[in-house]
Amino acid sequence: MDAQAGKGLATVRNRALLALAYFGAFRRSEAVALRIEDLHPWREGMIVGLRPSKANQGGAPESRAIARGPAGSPYCPV
Known part of the structure; x- marks a missing residue:
């Protein structure tokens, strides 16, 4: 197995997308349709x-709030 496996930018992106989809309870089609312009910062997430x-x-316009996880949590989707 490659020593660098799991450390590339694509891996980080994929993990972030999966965490966002999980915590947002998105359908698969909703998750893959996300664009960077769909994400808006909010003081709580x-x-x-x-x-x-x-x-x-x-x-109809629809949005979901994704809350920030506890400080230092490896599972924070934000």
Whole structure:
């Protein structure tokens, strides 16, 4: 196994996306449709704007708040 496995930028990005999707309870289609412009900082975490999906077929604006985890927690999605 490669000594550098799990340390690249792609790995960090993938872990962040999975944590965000898990804590936000996003559908798979919602998670892969996320763009950087959909993420908005908030003093207690972040607000994620969602695009139209199976659950929101009308296309009405929808967003979810993602709370910041405890300080120093390795599981903080923000």
